[in-house]
Amino acid sequence: MVSSVYLLTKKNLQASVLEKSLSHEFVAFTLPPSLIESNLGALSGHIVLVDKASLGCDEFTRILQHISESVEDVTVALINTKKDQDMQIISDCKVIKGVFYEDDSFETLVKGIYRMMDGEYWLSRKIMSELLEQHRKIESDQFEDMIADARLDELTPRELEILKLVSTGASNTLIADKVCLSKNTVKTHLTNLYRKLDINNRTQATIWVKENLPGSSAGVG
Helix, strand or coil: CCCCEEEECCCCHHHHHHHHHHCCCCCEEEECHHHCHHHHHHHCCCEEEEEHHHCCHHHHHHHHHHHHHHCCCCEEEEEEECCCCCHHHHHHCCCEEEEEECCCCHHHHHHHHHHHHCCCCECCHHHHHHHHHHHHHHHHHHHHHHHHHHHHHHCCHHHHHHHHHHHCCCCHHHHHHHHCCCHHHHHHHHHHHHHHHCCCCHHHHHHHHHHHCCCCCCCCC
16 A cells, blocks of 8 residues: 555645645645544554644644554654654654654655655654663663662562661661661671672662662651
């Protein structure tokens, strides 16, 4: 099936000119925002150019949500966007495969549409760099969470109990009283805790608990 190009914008002279120009290269249609819900089924397998400049913020968000949730195998590109286009929109909406700026030429638009028809993305280097950084940050956070979970699994119930008490600011003497152990045994447990968690002192232990065991710290009575 040959992909058609749907220009999702409010009907005006500028939209008519753009549709006519696109029709020289593709099968192109203008789809007003008011008709999007009744035409969602027709968009599957095609390119949808969403005119960011012609839509209000709420309308823009609603339309993207409808397309993302209701249309399979659709390629969305934003046109007439500003250089400071919100990265969160592009990151959250997986159907967006291209972004064209207000000052992009018609030739650039055509070239980008052909690329997207071939399954490629059409994004600026800046956007690609930011998306890559986001992806790396997510992977890094997930890796750190995996390490934290693995270290937590290494702790014995007694070590975990002592760790939580340390995070409240309890001294070794108070911890020994609370868990019914000698101070030397508490010190031994702390040494093992520091080794398993790869930390060096009580301050780092407190930070570790705060980051990995939220809600565990409590005042010492």
